[in-house]
Amino acid sequence: MAHRLRPVELDFTLSAPVRLVFTAEVRADPAAVYRALAEDVEGWPGWFTAITSARPTRNGAGREVRLRGGTRFQETIMSTEPGERYAYRIDETNAPGMRAMLEEWRLTAAGSGTRVRWTMAVDGSAPLRLLMGLAKPAMGRAFRDAVRNLDRRLTSAAA
Template identity: 65%
Template sequence: MARALRPVTLDFIDSAPIRMAFTTTARAAPGAVYRALAEEVTGWPRWFGAVTLARPTQGGAGREIRLRGGVRFQETIMAADPEQRYAYRVDGTNAPGVLALLEEWRLDPAGTGTRVRWTFAADGNAPFRLALTMAQAGLGLSFRQAVRSLDGLLTPQASRRGRQ
């Protein structure tokens, strides 16, 4: 890893200089979505197109993530509340300009499905902040596509019915 980031706590979700939140709904139940996020970490590349490698580290207390384009993250799991929330802090990265980063996935029942809210909380130098702000629409699209792909894996019958 190129460099360590500033360690932040869960309250950074509300106090970060850059905070982006995206929401969509999945047909899958909160328990199934949570398992895919928190318990089946190695499966992330199957449904999140930007992720090329995801593996647990530190006996499950951390993760190693690699993204398309070569960005790497070493993370610490900050919250793992079954069927409700999964959050992780980036401790180290090779991405330039970022100083602190925390991501949170909130899961709320929505009928028989799940309302999924992904919050991306960050701090960085001025070029990083500008780039992230300009990338906001792309991050939202990537998130929605990822949840749609995950939902297709978790509810394959519903996906086929929707296409007929």
């Protein structure tokens, strides 16, 4: 059963009770990484294997995302800064215990590539907060694998 989450703003990435932050570097430039994140929403399952489907909604102002295991999200795009930042708030989910969630992807030039920083900011019940903390290593692996897959995808497309 889906439920509405509390709407939060971009500064929630600084104040959320649970903040998971991961970084990795890719060879692709920030503009290419940004396009994959913000403009090729339907391509996410091709590099982020936890995602089974993603599609833009509301004429690009939102997204609908489905994860392996059946979790679903209805999202609002909060920031689109080409080559720098892409962020979205989860408005509705079927994940139990969640009260608020925002994800932010920050991109910065790093040598001849891009440093990618993903922040997952969450508020929820005590059991959910505990679970998020315990899941941090697995989330980190999923992020690193996804970014590695994205890098391969972008560098092979450029070749």
